[in-house]
Amino acid sequence: METITTKKLNDKVGVEFVGVTADQLRNDDSLAVAVLDALEERGVVLFRKIDADDQSQVDFCRKLGPLNNFKDHPPYETEEVMEISFSPSNPTAAYLKSNDFWHTDGLLDDHAAKTAVLSARVVADKGGETEFASTYEAYDALTDDEKERFENVRVIHSFEAVQRHSYENPTAEQIEEWNARRPGREHPLVWTHSTGRRSLVLGATASHIVGMDVEEGRALLKELVDRATTPDRVYRHTWAVGDMVLWDNSGLLHRACEFDRKEPRRMHRSTITGSSVGQ
Numbered sequence: 001m002e003t004i005t006t007k008k009l010n011d012k013v014g015v016e017f018v019g020v021t022a023d024q025l026r027n028d029d030s031l032a033v034a035v036l037d038a039l040e041e042r043g044v045v046l047f048r049k050i051d052a053d054d055q056s057q058v059d060f061c062r063k064l065g066p067l068n069n070f071k072d073h074p075p076y077e078t079e080e081v082m083e084i085s086f087s088p089s090n091p092t093a094a095y096l097k098s099n100d101f102w103h104t105d106g107l108l109d110d111h112a113a114k115t116a117v118l119s120a121r122v123v124a125d126k127g128g129e130t131e132f133a134s135t136y137e138a139y140d141a142l143t144d145d146e147k148e149r150f151e152n153v154r155v156i157h158s159f160e161a162v163q164r165h166s167y168e169n170p171t172a173e174q175i176e177e178w179n180a181r182r183p184g185r186e187h188p189l190v191w192t193h194s195t196g197r198r199s200l201v202l203g204a205t206a207s208h209i210v211g212m213d214v215e216e217g218r219a220l221l222k223e224l225v226d227r228a229t230t231p232d233r234v235y236r237h238t239w240a241v242g243d244m245v246l247w248d249n250s251g252l253l254h255r256a257c258e259f260d261r262k263e264p265r266r267m268h269r270s271t272i273t274g275s276s277v278g279q
């Protein structure tokens with residue numbers, strides 16, 4: 001592998017791999033090893049203006065692990081790439097509003113995504129950045145007393161909790177429909193990874209804490225997200241066309257920043273399959 005220059009994106013999160021080309025993505029196998037190490041260590045990897053096409057993105061992502069297949073979401077050209085846009089022609093656009101709230105992808109699925117990848121094809125004139133905050137850092141910043149108290153805490157995650165961010169006073173019918181569509185899941189608050197590192201499992205899907213007064217639990221979950229996402233802990237990526245960003249979904253919260261939904265902002269997304277949230 002050619003020597004690659006890397007640059008930290010801020011104190012807590014992220015590293016840029018400077019000057020990598022789309023050709024290297026396809027042909028330099030040792031690059032994937034370096035990226036996996038960087039994702040574990042820094043959470044976010046940026047290839048600025050790499051201009052990778054869908055096939056180069058998919059070829060590279062396959063070296064990082066098995067990919068999710070989006071063939072059930074036509075009309076994408078490549079089954080391992082999904083379009084993120086608010087275009088009326090995008091069948092998943094209606095579900096993207098919840099991306100504006102801090103979350104981890106896949107907590108309502110069997111397996112939370114391991115690594116997520118976005119390439120910017122069209123960017124917004126104003127806004128539309130993506131923000132990242134480390135949930136490993138969030139755990140490490142707890143007091144010793146909190147670490148002990150949270151050891152066996154279990155949290156219910158639900159689609160209803162996500163939707164309540166957008167609909168403050170839902171009807172009984174709405175709630176019933178949400179819960180029928182996506183059943184809730186229980187996860188530990190503290191995720192012990194196979195590496196032995198620990199992170200917090202938080203975000204918009206988190207509804208309440210098992211065995212605790214619902215409102216009290218919600219207040220605690222909100223406080224933990226607020227503490228994890230203070231400005232000094234967040235990397236905000238301002239997109240340029242051609243940027244590719246990969247993130248360790250299992251150790252980060254992320255969210256999209258506001259932009260005019262009539263703008264043709266378009267991202268191409270791939271997902272490396274993960275595993276169950278650890279105990």
Ligand SMILES: [Fe+2]
Binds near residue numbers: 099254
């Ligand atoms: Fe997301």
